[in-house]
Amino acid sequence: xxxxxxxxxxxxxxxxxxxxxxxxxxxxxxxxxxxxxxxxxxxxxxxxxxxxxxxxxxxxxxxxxxxxxxxxxxxxxxxxxxxxxxxxxxxxxxxxxxxxxxxxxxxxxxxxxxxxxxxxxxxxxxxxxxxxxxxxxxxxxxxxxxxxxxxxxxxxxxxxxxxxxxxxxxxxxxxxxxxxxxxxxxxxxxxxxxxxxxxxxxxxxxxxxxxxxxxxxxxxxxxxxxxxxxxxxxxxxxx
Amino acid sequence: xxxxxxxxxxxxxxxxxxxxxxxxxxxxxxxxxxxxxxxxxxxxxxxxxxxxxxxxxxxxxxxxxxxxxxxxxxxxxxxxxxxxxxxxxxxxxxxxxxxxxxxxxxxxxxxxxxxxxxxxxxxxxxxxxxxxxxxxxxxxxxxxxxxxxxxxxxxxxxxxxxxxxxxxxxxxxxxxxxxxxxxxxxxxxxxxxxxxxxxxxxxxxxxxxxxxxxxxxxxxxxxxxxxxxxxxxxxxxxxxxxxxxxxxxxxxxxxxxxxxxxxxxxxxxxxxxx
Ligand SMILES: Nc1ncnc2c1ncn2[C@@H]1O[C@H](COP(=O)(O)OP(=O)(O)O)[C@@H](O)[C@H]1O
Ligand SMILES: [Mg+2]
Numbered sequence: 074x075x076x077x078x079x080x081x082x083x084x085x086x087x088x089x090x091x092x093x094x095x096x097x098x099x100x101x102x103x104x105x106x107x108x109x110x111x112x113x114x115x116x117x118x119x120x121x122x123x124x125x126x127x128x129x130x131x132x133x134x135x136x137x138x139x140x141x142x143x144x145x146x147x148x149x150x151x152x153x154x155x156x157x158x159x160x161x162x163x164x165x166x167x168x169x170x171x172x173x174x175x176x177x178x179x180x181x182x183x184x185x186x187x188x189x190x191x192x193x194x195x196x197x198x199x200x201x202x203x204x205x206x207x208x209x210x211x212x213x214x215x216x217x218x219x220x221x222x223x224x225x226x227x228x229x230x231x232x233x234x235x236x237x238x239x240x241x242x243x244x245x246x247x248x249x250x251x252x253x254x255x256x257x258x259x260x261x262x263x264x265x266x267x268x269x270x271x272x273x274x275x276x277x278x279x280x281x282x283x284x285x286x287x288x289x290x291x292x293x294x295x296x297x298x299x300x301x302x303x304x305x306x307x308x309x310x311x312x
Numbered sequence: 313x314x315x316x317x318x319x320x321x322x323x324x325x326x327x328x329x330x331x332x333x334x335x336x337x338x339x340x341x342x343x344x345x346x347x348x349x350x351x352x353x354x355x356x357x358x359x360x361x362x363x364x365x366x367x368x369x370x371x372x373x374x375x376x377x378x379x380x381x382x383x384x385x386x387x388x389x390x391x392x393x394x395x396x397x398x399x400x401x402x403x404x405x406x407x408x409x410x411x412x413x414x415x416x417x418x419x420x421x422x423x424x425x426x427x428x429x430x431x432x433x434x435x436x437x438x439x440x441x442x443x444x445x446x447x448x449x450x451x452x453x454x455x456x457x458x459x460x461x462x463x464x465x466x467x468x469x470x471x472x473x474x475x476x477x478x479x480x481x482x483x484x485x486x487x488x489x490x491x492x493x494x495x496x497x498x499x500x501x502x503x504x505x506x507x508x509x510x511x512x513x514x515x516x517x518x519x520x521x522x523x524x525x526x527x528x529x530x531x532x533x534x535x536x537x538x539x540x541x542x543x544x545x546x547x548x549x550x551x552x553x554x555x556x557x558x559x560x561x562x563x564x565x566x567x568x569x570x571x572x573x574x575x576x577x578x579x580x581x582x583x584x585x586x
Binding site: 128130149152153154158162164166176220222223 | 484485490576579580581
């Protein structure tokens with residue numbers, strides 16, 4: 074394996090809320106173009122970790138480096154355009170699909186907007202459809218397209234299918250994989266479902282109670298964990 | 313929301329006309345009018361409405377508070393010093409800001425914001441008024457100032473309440489915009505506009521229906537005091553325009569100051585745990 078400089082590094086990240094450590098000393102390097110899943114029981118701190126990476130929250134301790142430069146040294150607008158964030162329940166503005174894409178990036182041409190829709194597998198002819206008319210799954214696709222509109226290097230996806238009907242979960246997973254293929258995006262996806270992590274492939278981080286318990290290839294983290302907590306998670310004791 | 317201030321009896325002071333129509337009631341007449349209170353209490357008793365005590369206390373308070381204000385105003389008007397006017401206006405603003413901060417539960421420690429916004433909004437309005445139309449005399453500035461300040465107070469309280477409520481209800485929308493690389497100014501644009509507008513709704517409604525639904529207090533006071541109806545109308549128009557400006561300034565300033573509390577310098581929405 075060649076030594077590749079990490080795209081994104083977390084150095085001893087901690088976050089305390091009211092004297093309680095919801096994230097405790099997290100360190101990890103993310104490499105460009107790879108796929109990562111963050112797994113762990115509910116309340117483990119998965120969403121909180123994504124918020125620190127996108128800097129919607131301030132870490133109590135530690136640093137995030139993007140391309141070797143501390144996140145704090147980027148302008149917030151610039152940092153967040155490079156590190157896109159899809160919330161667990163995404164919020165679209167109640168206008169057209171096109172308005173939502175243009176809100177993220179005013180300079181997108183019509184062709185670029187249509188191209189984004191193709192990537193998320195929505196027919197480009199629907200660009201001017203009003204958002205409230207879309208199905209939940211379609212809204213999620215538009216939210217993904219809007220995230221791509223700022224041309225990010227990293228996409229943070231917080232349980233992108235948890236609000237969806239199981240029947241469309243795999244279709245959205247396919248779309249995310251398609252995005253990865255087409256754009257060479259680094260994806261960090263949170264899921265509370267180990268099977269989904271296995272389907273996504275790549276590397277996995279197991280968080281339990283704010284601590285990073287296991288890291289490595291997803292198969293290894295889920296099926297062959299090296300720690301007691303990892304084995305407990307595998308046997309579903311922690312779910 | 314009622315425009316109680318518009319019906320303040322202070323306004324009749326503005327009527328300086330001394331025509332023979334002028335009503336100037338004395339204590340005996342006030343005594344007779346107390347009969348109306350007794351009738352109200354009797355009716356409530358008969359219907360077993362649990363309000364008799366409140367009515368009695370309320371009527372005594374009305375008498376005591378207004379007589380006290382009457383004597384205070386008489387003294388202030390007689391002295392008629394700029395310092396005293398300023399002092400009275402400041403006290404009114406302090407009391408108003410304090411009362412309003414109690415009603416704004418959505419934003420903690422809102423007193424300084426309210427006080428600053430009300431001071432700036434009222435000061436500019438009163439300043440312009442006394443430069444352009446109203447003589448800088450206690451008998452004009454204090455009643456008008458009272459109206460301006462209490463309307464500013466209501467406007468600022470409503471605006472801040474709306475702002476706090478919207479920011480917590482629309483947290484997801486705001487953070488979605490932040491996460492897309494927008495500044496907090498952009499992310500909160502529509503919330504800020506709506507909140508500022510909320511403070512202006514009552515004066516806008518008032519101006520739409522004034523004279524049609526009810527005769528406003530300033531006008532009523534002047535007419536009762538014997539002024540020509542048209543004079544009363546002109547004064548009322550001035551009062552309405554004045555309140556419009558005060559309310560506009562105060563709402564916008566209150567929202568503009570308060571919103572900063574919700575964001576860090578790195579454009580992060582601060583968790584507000586009320
Ligand atoms: N704003 C907050 N205030 C207080 N506690 C919080 C806040 N955000 C998260 N937490 C707590 O931090 C822990 C981790 O939450 P979260 O990151 O949402 O977990 P996950 O996404 O893994 O389910 C939980 O115990 C949660 O209650
Ligand atoms: Mg979560």
